[in-house]
Every structure is written in C-alpha cells, then in structure tokens.
Amino acid sequence: MSSLSLSARDTPDMADTPIDEARIRRLADLLLEVARTVDPELAASVPSNFEGDPRLEALRSVLLEHDRAAFARLQQKVDDPQEFAEAVSAVLASAFALAASRDERLASILAPTMERATQASIRTNPKTMVGILYPLMGPAISKSLAETLDGTLQGLNQAFKYSFSWQGLKWRLEAYRSGSTFADVVLKHTVVFRVEHVFLIHRKTGLLLEHVAAAEAASQDPHMVSGMLSAIQDFVRDSFSSAEGGRGGGIDSLRLGDLTIWCEEGPSAFLAAVIRGNPPESLHTQLRETLGHIHEDLHGPLEQFEGDSAILGDLSTRLGSCLQQQEQPKEERLSRWLWILPLVLVIAVVSWAVSRAVEESRVDAYVQLLRDQPGVVVTGAERRDGLWHVSGLRDPLATDPAELLAKANLAPDRVAGHWEPYQALNPAILLKRMEATLSPPTDVSLVIYGNTIRARGSAPQHWVEKARAFIAALPAGSPRIDLAELQDVQDPTFIALRQAIQAHIIPFDSGSPRPARDQEPRLDKIAEELAQLIKVARGLGFSVRVTIIGHADATGRDTSNLSLSAARAEVVRSMLRARGIAPDLLSVRSAGALEPLKPDATDEEKAINRSVTLTVSTTD
Amino acid sequence: MIQKKVCVLGSFGVGKTSLVRRYVQSMFSDAYLTTVGVKVDKKTLAVGSADVTLVLWDIAGEDDINAIRMTYVRGAGGYFLVADGTRPETLEIARSIQARVNTEVGAVPFLLLLNKADLQESWGLSREPVEALEAAGWTILRTSAKTGENVEEAFLELAKRMLS
Incomplete structure (x- = not known):
C-alpha cells in the first residue's frame, strides 16, 4: 500500500512561525484527496474526507482541466484510425531509421513482406516493375551483350585469319576429329595471354x-x-561523361598493340590488369570477383584510406x-631419339639389300662351281619364297652339290637343290663309275687322256675280263677305255695250284674206262689241290671251273674211243665228286683220240694218250 | 609505407614542371600535360623514421582559357601553389586556385612557392600581398628551379605537414 508523508524543511524565517494545526490537517486532507485522484488504488482503500464537498470537484476541474483535455485529444487520436495513421506516419521514417541502425532485425522482418509485395506488384502490373528495373537492367544487358559480341567477334576474326592457312587446315582436321566446331578449335589455340601486372588503385x-x-x-x-x-x-570520365550522368563510367579497356589494360571499377577502388596477348572473357569475371571480395571485406578501410x-x-x-596466363600449347616435339627409328629402318633396308646382293653373288658363284663339276648340269637357279632353288641333272657319282655350299659361303638352309639323276658320259664320271663298279686292284691306275681312259698296271685275269665286260656294256659314244697297257697277273698260289692240277695225267689201262689201280692217291691229290684252288679263287673274288678231258689212244675205232674217253672223264668226275668236289664246278669233255697228248707215240708211249687231264678256267 | 597525393598547381609558365623535374622520379613524357592535363611523378623522402612517397600530380598550368581540372585535385593530401616572382598576376591566380582547391579537398596542407628566386632583381612582386598572405597563415618559400634553392626543403616541409 502506498504511504503518504509530508515533511517540511525548516527555513530560517519559518522557525519562528507557530504552526497552525488546523491548516496543516486541511492541507494534508487536500493532498490525500489529490493522491486519491491520481492513484485509483489509494482511492479504493482510503476513504475521502471530502465526499460530497462541492469544492473538491471545483478544485479538480481547476487542477486537472489541462490534463483532461490532453487525455481526450490523445484518446481521440488513438480511437480515430485516420488520426492515428497520421500520428504514426510522422514518426515512422525515424523509427525505421532507428531500428535499422540498431541491428539487422528490421531487414529480416521486412524481407518476406517486401518479397510478397514485389510479387503482388508484378502480378498486378508488371509494367511498374519493368519501369523500376529498366535503368538498372538496360546498362547491365547492354554491357553483357557488348562483351559477348566482343568475344564472338574476337573469335570470328581469329577464325577468318586462320581459315585458309596451313595451320587452319590442320585445325580443321582437328575439329573434324574431335567433333568440335572450327571456331572452338581456333579459340583454343589462339586464346593465349598473360596477365603481367595487376594494380589495385584507390x-x-x-x-x-x-x-x-x-x-x-x-x-615500371x-x-x-x-x-x-x-x-x-x-x-576520360570528365571529358566524355554526360553532365547529368554525374559519375560516369571510366575506361574499361585500353589496347596498345599486344598489350591490353582491363579496368574494373568498384566504389572505392579499381583494378587495372595489364595483359599481354588475347585474354578470355573469363578473366573479366575473375577481376570483377576479386574486386568485389576486396570491397566486401575492406569496405571501411577503403573509405578511410589516406x-x-x-x-x-x-x-x-x-x-x-x-x-593468370595461358601458354601457347607447345608443338609436340618428337623425341630426339626418334630419328633412330628411320635410321634403323634405313640401315635394315640397306643391310637387307646388301646381304641380298651378296647372297645373290654367292649363289652365282655356287652355280658356276656346280657347272664346273663333271656330271652336273644346272638348268635353273631362282629365288622363290625367300629361298634359292637350284635345279638340274646330276649323275649320282658326281660331287654332292650340298658339299659345294660351304665353298660358296652359303648356308645349307638358304639353298634347296632339285636334282634329277642321269648317267653322264663324261670321262671323269666314267672313270668314277669304273672305279665304283670294278673296284680296280691297287696296282691298276686309271688315267684320263682327252676322251680316253687308260688303264695301267697289272691286274688279275678275272678283273681284266670283268673290265672288258664293263666296256662292252657301255652305250655308244662313251669315252674309250684302253686296257692295252694292262698286264695280266695272277695270284702265285692260284697259279701254282692251277699248274699243279693241270700237270696231272691220270693214266688208264687200254680199253678201260677206270683209272689204273695205282691212281687212287693221285686222284686224292687232285681233289685236295682242287679244293684248295677253289678256296683261293673264292678268296680272290672269283670262281673257277675245271674241265675234265678224257683221252683215248688211237687204237680201236674212233667212236668207241670217243665214248671211252667220255666215260673216262665222267668216271674221274664222279671220283672227284666222291672226294668232295662240287660237281657243278666240274665239266667233262671227251677228246677221243683226236687230242693225243703225245702224237706219233710208240706203243709204249701210247699209254700216255689213254688218260684224263684237267683244265682250270676262271669265271666271275 | 605511406603515400600521399600531392598536386602541383599554378599559373601557366610559372615553372612547376621545371621545379619538380630535377628532384623527382619521372617516367612519363611532358606531353601528357598538354594532352591529358596532368603528369604523374614520384618523390620518396624520409620524414623522421618514416619513408613517405609523394605521388606528384603536376597539373597543367592555368591560363585565361584553361581552368584547372578540379577532378585531378580530388584526394590530394597536400599541394604546392606555384607563382612566378617576376609576374605578380600569378600570385593572384595562385590565390584563386587555392580558394577552389580548398572547396574541393578541404583544408589540407599547402605551400606557396614563389619561383624564379634566381631572378629576384627583376621581381615585380610587391611585398604587401605576400605579407598579407603570410599574415593569413600561408607558408611561403622562395624557390629556384634553376639553382635548386629551397626545392628539397619545400618537399620536406610539405611532407612533414601532411604527416603531422
């Protein structure tokens, strides 16, 4: 509950004045009444001492008249929307400014409303918003278009420049291969630049x-x-900006030959980039963004900079x-080792050609060697499927062509021989053939004289006979073989045995077909000698035939003599057979009395003619 | 490092370009003065322990036809007003320029250079106006591009004032 107190400060002149109790009470009542009037709570709890006193109402109307009127005016202002709106509008701008300066809440509170308002405005009448934005959008669009066009023209210029050059043809091919447009390829190759300096200027x-x-x-x-x-x-800004434009735009771009200066202006500072070459449009964006970020972060310092x-x-x-910079793509230079490849190729080709020529000359030499060989007729030499093919006729006794390859320095696998066999009549080959066929004894030498082969030395009878048979079988036109200088020689054992056998005379009694009784040992001896002879002859490479010749003396009739002599020979044959001599080696002949061993013999001597003799001949 | 934009202003033919030519690092041709109306040079000097780079905008002289482009003055940290001691009217022009520059950039430090001090015997400048300017708080130096008198001092003085 509120309390009411009254105090008076003593003043010097009041100290002597006696206090009127009644006056004080009245004043206190009055002040209590005033307090009741002001504070409704007090009015309810403390009863009034002035109820029904008309003076109080009069006092109220005097004291509170001004306040009541003011309150009424205020009430009127709040109650009447028109007046209330007028009152608020008077302070609204200041209130907004004050709120905005305090913090960001006002902006965030207003933003949705603003957005809705903008949307509503566009829905209602788009022209209004177009009218508002036009001064902003117009220059923005025209600048963007100008930059795009500038870039396109730049590209077109380059495209024209390179259309008909050798470089251009290469790029056309690249565009065809990569599937991109020619202009793109030209740009790719020509947009080459380097930002050399960047100035940030207040x-x-x-x-x-x-x-x-x-x-x-x-x-600099x-x-x-x-x-x-x-x-x-x-x-530039002073000289060319329109007067009403105020702060007009400055220079965007300066060009001097290969150098370009691009300026990007911000509120407090501008960027100037000195660029050599042909910068891409993206660099503008980079400059703009950099400048934007600097302004965002350093707005205050930039403003205060002195x-x-x-x-x-x-x-x-x-x-x-x-x-930034973009370098001209370097020509793809071939590795300096790459020249080795053609060199190796050239070396390979040359060495192949040389080796081929060398091989060819060797083959020629080989063919010549073959042609020089007796018994070899070369009919063709050619290269086929990487191999040399030499073909012709060859006597089997002629030199083996493969043996001559080494002489001609040719590898055996480089040459294939195709040889048809034939019999050569060349004296050298014939000599070889004689040697191969007849196996001449070591004492025999065969020498060629022109178209003749001469045999010299000594040879056994049977070989000579073999040689004769060989000569006889030769075709007509063959070289002549001369055996005239050949001496007939036999094996001494053979000769001795032959002489011993041929020396035997087996006597017969007159008229008897059987040898005399004392002739058994002689026949044994003959059989032994024959067996030896046959053995020796076989050892020398030939066989022998023994002819048993039966004789009769001249007494008696010729016919009986003939049959007697035949019988005598047959008997000897069978007796020799009985002694182990093969009968096919033994032939018999009856000489009768026609071949007496001793003609004109006496009777005593006639006994010799009643005999059997033996002749040894050789066969192959 | 601290940089300051310093404009060199004055009437046509008072020797602004000559004044700075021998004392600054220069890379642009004087032809810019007649084409663009300004030529930028540089002067680096030490003020106390600090290095200061003065980027000097040598602005084409003003005459009856061409007024100084005030755009060039914008952002200047200080400026030289140059007058020719042999031509009293150039002082008047310097005063006029100062008034305009003051409007554009505010009260930044500046020095008045009375150039051609080597030709003092032929000066037509009376004392009164100079003293009046000094009384108004202007700092005035007598300089000679020919002898180099007070040139270095002028740069140093302006640099000091701009840094203080």
Whole structure:
C-alpha cells in the first residue's frame, strides 16, 4: 500500500512561525484527496474526507482541466484510425531509421513482406516493375551483350585469319576429329595471354593500394603508373561523361598493340590488369570477383584510406589470383631419339639389300662351281619364297652339290637343290663309275687322256675280263677305255695250284674206262689241290671251273674211243665228286683220240694218250 | 609505407614542371600535360623514421582559357601553389586556385612557392600581398628551379605537414 508523508524543511524565517494545526490537517486532507485522484488504488482503500464537498470537484476541474483535455485529444487520436495513421506516419521514417541502425532485425522482418509485395506488384502490373528495373537492367544487358559480341567477334576474326592457312587446315582436321566446331578449335589455340601486372588503385586519391606482377614482367614504377592510370580515368570520365550522368563510367579497356589494360571499377577502388596477348572473357569475371571480395571485406578501410596502406593488410595474395596466363600449347616435339627409328629402318633396308646382293653373288658363284663339276648340269637357279632353288641333272657319282655350299659361303638352309639323276658320259664320271663298279686292284691306275681312259698296271685275269665286260656294256659314244697297257697277273698260289692240277695225267689201262689201280692217291691229290684252288679263287673274288678231258689212244675205232674217253672223264668226275668236289664246278669233255697228248707215240708211249687231264678256267 | 597525393598547381609558365623535374622520379613524357592535363611523378623522402612517397600530380598550368581540372585535385593530401616572382598576376591566380582547391579537398596542407628566386632583381612582386598572405597563415618559400634553392626543403616541409 502506498504511504503518504509530508515533511517540511525548516527555513530560517519559518522557525519562528507557530504552526497552525488546523491548516496543516486541511492541507494534508487536500493532498490525500489529490493522491486519491491520481492513484485509483489509494482511492479504493482510503476513504475521502471530502465526499460530497462541492469544492473538491471545483478544485479538480481547476487542477486537472489541462490534463483532461490532453487525455481526450490523445484518446481521440488513438480511437480515430485516420488520426492515428497520421500520428504514426510522422514518426515512422525515424523509427525505421532507428531500428535499422540498431541491428539487422528490421531487414529480416521486412524481407518476406517486401518479397510478397514485389510479387503482388508484378502480378498486378508488371509494367511498374519493368519501369523500376529498366535503368538498372538496360546498362547491365547492354554491357553483357557488348562483351559477348566482343568475344564472338574476337573469335570470328581469329577464325577468318586462320581459315585458309596451313595451320587452319590442320585445325580443321582437328575439329573434324574431335567433333568440335572450327571456331572452338581456333579459340583454343589462339586464346593465349598473360596477365603481367595487376594494380589495385584507390579511386579518390589515385594512390596505389597494391600491385602484383608476373615473374619476368617488365616493371615500371607502380606508383606513377597507378597515378597516371587514375588521371587518365578521370580525364576520360570528365571529358566524355554526360553532365547529368554525374559519375560516369571510366575506361574499361585500353589496347596498345599486344598489350591490353582491363579496368574494373568498384566504389572505392579499381583494378587495372595489364595483359599481354588475347585474354578470355573469363578473366573479366575473375577481376570483377576479386574486386568485389576486396570491397566486401575492406569496405571501411577503403573509405578511410589516406595513404597508409598498412590498414588494408596484405592484398597481394588476392591480386595474385588474377595473374593468370595461358601458354601457347607447345608443338609436340618428337623425341630426339626418334630419328633412330628411320635410321634403323634405313640401315635394315640397306643391310637387307646388301646381304641380298651378296647372297645373290654367292649363289652365282655356287652355280658356276656346280657347272664346273663333271656330271652336273644346272638348268635353273631362282629365288622363290625367300629361298634359292637350284635345279638340274646330276649323275649320282658326281660331287654332292650340298658339299659345294660351304665353298660358296652359303648356308645349307638358304639353298634347296632339285636334282634329277642321269648317267653322264663324261670321262671323269666314267672313270668314277669304273672305279665304283670294278673296284680296280691297287696296282691298276686309271688315267684320263682327252676322251680316253687308260688303264695301267697289272691286274688279275678275272678283273681284266670283268673290265672288258664293263666296256662292252657301255652305250655308244662313251669315252674309250684302253686296257692295252694292262698286264695280266695272277695270284702265285692260284697259279701254282692251277699248274699243279693241270700237270696231272691220270693214266688208264687200254680199253678201260677206270683209272689204273695205282691212281687212287693221285686222284686224292687232285681233289685236295682242287679244293684248295677253289678256296683261293673264292678268296680272290672269283670262281673257277675245271674241265675234265678224257683221252683215248688211237687204237680201236674212233667212236668207241670217243665214248671211252667220255666215260673216262665222267668216271674221274664222279671220283672227284666222291672226294668232295662240287660237281657243278666240274665239266667233262671227251677228246677221243683226236687230242693225243703225245702224237706219233710208240706203243709204249701210247699209254700216255689213254688218260684224263684237267683244265682250270676262271669265271666271275 | 605511406603515400600521399600531392598536386602541383599554378599559373601557366610559372615553372612547376621545371621545379619538380630535377628532384623527382619521372617516367612519363611532358606531353601528357598538354594532352591529358596532368603528369604523374614520384618523390620518396624520409620524414623522421618514416619513408613517405609523394605521388606528384603536376597539373597543367592555368591560363585565361584553361581552368584547372578540379577532378585531378580530388584526394590530394597536400599541394604546392606555384607563382612566378617576376609576374605578380600569378600570385593572384595562385590565390584563386587555392580558394577552389580548398572547396574541393578541404583544408589540407599547402605551400606557396614563389619561383624564379634566381631572378629576384627583376621581381615585380610587391611585398604587401605576400605579407598579407603570410599574415593569413600561408607558408611561403622562395624557390629556384634553376639553382635548386629551397626545392628539397619545400618537399620536406610539405611532407612533414601532411604527416603531422
């Protein structure tokens, strides 16, 4: 509950004045009444001492008249929408400004409403919004179009420039292969540039805020350059901007030969990039973004800048991102070792050609060697399927062609021989054939004289006979074989045995077909000698025939003598057979009395003619 | 490092370009003065322990036809007003320029250089106006581009004032 107290400060002149109790009470009542009037709570709890006192109402109307009127006016303002709106409108702008300066809440509260309002406005009448945006969109669209067109024209210029050159033809081929347009390929190859310097320049003072340069870029004093760039921007802006345009745009781009300066303007600073070559449009975007970020982050320092760049911190990293470059794609140079490939090829071809020529000459030499060989007739030599084929006729006794390959320095697998066998009549081959067929004894030498083969030395009878038979079988036109100088020689054992056998005379009694009784040992001896002879002859390579000749003396009739002599020979044959001599080696002949061993013999001597003799002949 | 934009202003032919030519690092041709109307040079000097780079905007002289482009003055940290001691009217022009520059950039430090001090015997400048300017708080130096008198001092003085 509220309390009411009254105190009076003593003043010097009041100290002597006696206090009127009644006056004080009245004043207290009055003040209590005033308090009751002001505080409704007090009015309810403390009863009034002035109820029904008309003076109080009069006092109220006097004291509170002004407040009541003011309150009524206020009430009227709040109750009447028109008046309330007027009152709020008077302070609304200040209230918004105050709220916006305090924090961001106002903006975030208003944003949805603004969006809805904008949408409603566009729905209701799009023209209004177009009218609002036109001053912004017009320049934005035209700038964008200009830049696009600039890029396209740049591309077109390049395309025309390279359309009809050798380079152009190569690029056309590349475009065809890669499936892209020719213009794209031209751009790819020609958009080559290097950002050499980037200046960040304070707009108001023209002072340099930051400068970065590419390595090896020609360097001028960046302070002076930025000052002068700034001055030129001002000059252009002053000279060519329309008066009502106020702060018109400055220079976007300056070109001097291969150098281009691109300027990107921001509210407090501008970026100038010095570019050598043909920059792509994307660089503009990069410059714009870099400048935008710098302004976002350093808005205050940029505004306050008066020459001390320390307040901006280090901006070189940010500007460094604008130092872009694109290098001309280097011609794909062939490896310096690649020349080895053709060299190896050339060496291979040359060595192949040389080896082929060498081989060919060797084959020629080989063929010549073959032609020089007796018994070989070369009919053809050709190269087929990587191999040499030599064909012809060859006597089997002639030199083996394969043996001559080594002589001609040819590998056996490089040459294939195709030889038809034939019998050569060449004296040398004939000599070989004689040697092969007759196996001449060591004492026999065969020598060629022109078209004749001469046999010299000594040879057994049977060989000579073999040689004669060989000569007889030769075809007509063969070289002559001369055996005239050949001496007939026999084996001494054979000769001795033959002489011994041929010396035997087996006597017979007159008229008897059987040898005399004392002739048994002689027959044994003959059989023994014959067996030896046969053995010796076989050892020498031939066989023998023994002719048993029966004789009769001249007494008696011739016919009986003939049959007697035949009988005598037959008996001897059978007796020799009985002694182990093969009968097919023994032939018999009856000489009768026609071949007496001793003609004109006496009677005593006639006994000799009653006999059997033996003749040895040789056969092959 | 601290940089300051310094404008060199004055009437045509008072020797602004000559005044700075021997004392600054220069890379642009004087032809810019007649084409663009300004030539930028640089002067680096030490004020106390700090290095200050003065980027000098040598602005083409004013005459009856061409007024100074005030755009070039914008953002200047200080400026030189140059008058020719042999031509009293150039002092008047300097005063006029100062008034305009003051409007554009505010009260930034400046020095008045009375150039051609080497030709003092042929000066037509009376004392009164100079003293009046000094009384008004202007700092005035007599300089000679020919002899180099007071030139270095002028740069140093302006640099000091801009840094203080």
